[in-house]
Amino acid sequence: MTPVERFRELLRIPTVSRVDPAEVDTARFDEFHAALERLYPLTHARLEREVVAGHSLLYRWAGETSASPLVLLAHQDVVPVDGQPWQHPPFEAVVEGEGAETAIYARGAIDDKGALVAILEAVEEALRDGVVPRTDVWLAFGHDEETRGTGAQAMAALLEERGVRPALVIDEGGAVVEGALPGVAAPTAMIGVAERGVASFDLVTREAGGHASTPPRLPATARLARAIDRLRRRPFPLRLADPVRAMLGTAAAHSREPFRTLFRRTVVSAPLVTAAFSRLGPETNALVRTTAVVTRLEGAAGENVLATTARATVNVRLLTGDTLSDVSVHLRRAVADPSVDIELRSGSDPSPVSPWQGDAWRRVATAVRATLGDDVVPLPYLQLGASDSRFYTGLTSHVYRFAPFHLTRSERDALHAPDERIRVDSWLRGIRFYRVLLES
Template identity: 60%
Template structure:
């Protein structure tokens, strides 16, 4: 670090303490004050950046910065999002917006909502750009910083930024958003640190299953009440998951890590063309992350019935969250759900859907630039590999204006740190976060 790490950490903690909890879309009374406070704090904390970059407020609270380079063509876009998911404070060991540091040195942990998802990346980007501006650095090509304000509720902040860039004819050569990280032990047999870089992400659907009846008093229930029909449909959907398959990026991931695999899995990964079908059947038994890599998933997340304990439900409804593997579509998934449920009295309604993203290449200049920054900042021993992003991100909107959209958060995360995302005790280690700043600096210098 060319600037004191302690000062960077102070700025990080100050921004983590601002509770920019996502505002549900369409709520006119949503409080945007924390987002205004965050915007003002960023301007105050990073004066060099704001002196050199042009800033626009888009869609109410999203931020778009332009750093003019020697050439405006084929710019770099660095993304992150300002909003964080809500907290249940009683479940946390510490104040979720206290940004308390626990421990000392590189292994010290900063505990806060947003430490990883996604203010960790956002503030690391700000630190990298502000430091380079202070040094007098000018990028070879334009750089855009795109910070959406409602990613966690699939809002329109990033979409509005994309529309602004599209109208101006901006066609990025590389877009980088949150996504995979540097992990160890996530892939069976692979003990080397692996940088899993998302080259695509799964689509997202919400499907409502609804069973209806006349209602009435619970003392005289019908032979087949709506709740029983709905429960039967939910059970059928659970017992018959989507089929497994290896999509090209996942196949490439195992080919990439094969030389670094120990034990009997090394020849299995090395001959993935032959063993792929068997592996796709085995992986769901090895954990939820591997299961999600090889199939479209569908899980019931909400259930609703009658308004009272002694009232028959006039309708019973289940919400199903579906994540589409590339190659599947919202239409094909809905059709399969109807076939599996096999009950015309249960309505299947697609409430919302976005298709899987296009797949970005894992060869060529954009990919090579990511790989080079990974090696220089995160370690020569880190193995970069393509990967399917399991969750959704704002980056999917940028596929409209770029063929090179990637999803990678440049932090070394343990399993426990990954499991804390959207849960309690979210945290990041100090050394991991500081190395992330170096990644963004090296990425900016490379282009």
């Protein structure tokens, strides 16, 4: 069986995580575990494996020393596909295309079974070749990254309890992309040195209720709608966080003018750069401000009933340097209505920032150039979404977020969306990245 055939078999197992644990089909995770054991026999014969928090998997590959180990993270779970219009069934792992454009269409192809299976392919191959790593290697595969991250939290706590202090932690995150920054023609490896915080706030309005045939002048739903619109019209302020400033400074040498000068002199050009980034698109806008968007609305239980409580859930992603307290203050000022309650449902501040120089950074950057192309420029990057890696920042200051795959704009847009896919050649190169990292 080839690596691609093993990958497709694992993609066909719908390990879907859901917010309500009672709705998760845990038998699918058991099936996934059994398939891993069968498909990667050397890994399961020679590495220590334990099941943590129900379905997360933690492996230890003993090296010549247990000091300063390498920790590779990935997650088994995928997001639901409920109601999405896929051109191929999302769990059939259909292969389509020719030559370099041949791609596997499946939920999880990129997020995040692509990395998980590539890691196992690299480990299994290294075991066949008789490799003994210089230091211990830990593989930590969470089972609920897309919802709560309890598996990653439990595994990180277990490693801390055992005194494991990694030299390097790698998780999903940025990828090799083109055109991510204006004025930069070379492909760039966006290596996350930090990630934004994530929080959910509720905007809540209340009233006495009653029959919808006799509504008050400004019902709870109208006041809620006004608050939502005020929040939309008062975005968080623009700012260049340190990881973004470092990304631009590194990219300057590979940029054409006038971007070269703008990126090099951000002390002066920051207002111009942030204003431009805010208008270039959603990804660049998210690099220069904390973002907030309403994702859920709740009102009355019936069509002819006034809502006694109207609620909007606001998903907030915090830029490095902002705090949950800062967000609460901004929301209150933006809404500017004391009749709207603002409640923190859950949240965490941004992660610490890992260094973009030194031995750990060079180890990742060297593996990028050796396997993904001499022309690829490694850039420090602010990870826009949350990942399991945030739970490991207490173990080491060297946590990086990077998936070693070359992704086009349309491939990135398919994450959590219809027609998620990865090109076969890109995925195979990712295996080589992990192999080099294991032996670095």
